[in-house]
Amino acid sequence: PVSAGGYTELGLYGEDDDGNLTAGELPSEVTPGTSVPVTVAIENQEGQQQAYTVVVQEHVIEDGDVVERTELQRFNTTVSDGTTEHAERSVTPTGRGNETVRIGVLLYYDEPPATPTVENAVEETHFWVTVTEGSG
DSSP: OOOSSOEEEEEEEEEOTTSOEEETOOOSEEOTTOOEEEEEEEEEESSSOEEEEEEEEEEEEETTEEEEEEEEEEEEEEEOTTOEEEEEEEEOOOOOTTEEEEEEEEEEESSOOSSOOTTTOSEEEEEEEEEOOOOO
């Protein structure tokens, strides 16, 4: 039996060599200042139109804990019930050379709390990227 109440699904997509959206097709290395093209997919199965806020953060992780959190961007969208919204964004990691960071995409109903975290997000997804030393 299906429980009462719906759900929201959050996904991250990159483009393959043919320009098709593909899960997991995100670069794992970029040079400093390079943008990563990302498509954020929000599927609304809540039973009604829903307003969302997406917060994109860069996380520096040490020993499994977030020790530094930098908000890279946020955007609002409203998704009709039973549909999926695709938002194309460019994310530019701020990590220093040879630093691996987690790019977290946090989803909230309406407005996020004052301090958005993975723990207080309705849905969360992420990818890892290493900011390499630029070869000047």
